Amino acid sequence: MDKDKLIQSFSEGIFKVDDFFIISVQPFTKIYDNYTKPEVCGLVIPLKGKAVFTLKGEAHELEPGIVLHAGPSMELDKKVVGDGIWEFALLHYYVSGPKEVKEYLENLHGRLYLNPACYNDLMTLVKQLHQVRRSPGALNEFRSKTLLYSIMEHLLSHGMDKKKNSDEDTVKELVDYINNQYDRNITVLELSEMAGMDVKRFSYLFRKLMGECPKKYITGFKINRAKELLIHDTISVSEISSMIGIEDSLYFSRLFKKYTDYSPSSFRETFGKNPW
Known part of the structure; x- marks a missing residue:
């Protein structure tokens, strides 16, 4: 991913949380001919184990320390790698604002890498968002939006486009x-x-x-x-x-x-x- 362009897009766009889940998948699970959720972008944030997500024919190996971004309605194959449980946070968000920003993010799929200490800080934000999403109400919707921006800021501040x-x-x-x-x-x-x-x-x-x-x-x-x-x-x-x-x-x-x-x-x- 072009990190500079990603930073510019996130600075110009307007975002809102659609939904948020923490998902556990059994070892050796494989799902083919699937699609990402329509109309929203998504972040896959690994918590435990390893998996390979293939988006539009491009394979992305995921494990803690690697975050995947995907656009809506993209062709998707998934398989768990190894004999451990694969656990990840899935964050879907809406994009609005300038047309070129929306088009760029909705067509974007790729990975950002974080060093272990920075990834641990990201986990703190993920846990906070998980807690907030469990309770309805206007205030928690506002908190969700604030945490979404905090997660994006953290990824853009500390994420690397290549594993170094x-x-x-x-x-x-x-x-x-x-x-x-x-x-x-x-x-x-x-x-x-x-x-x-x-x-x-x-x-x-x-x-x-x-x-x-x-x-x-x-x-x-x-x-x-x-x-x-x-x-x-x-x-x-x-x-x-x-x-x-x-x-x-x-x-x-x-x-x-x-x-x-x-x-x-x-x-x-x-x-x-x-x-x-």
């Missing part, structure tokens, strides 16, 4: 994600899904690049952040535990001692007066 990331780049991006999201309970499964890999392969690549498994890296980063908070702040141990994404403060204390040989309170007492 190697596996090593993907792991590096997820290391940055861990470093910025240490206040959450991040799991290795979550990270592997963001990378579009199985857990075993992701863990192997992570260890190869970082010298330790992802779980140990996540915990180590949280503990190092807790050290900084214990030395430079007077907030309680339970508050620090919550700030690094560990809700059970007793578990945090045991973990902290395992990694440092100090309890959080004795670490503060020992090093708080001598940060050097």
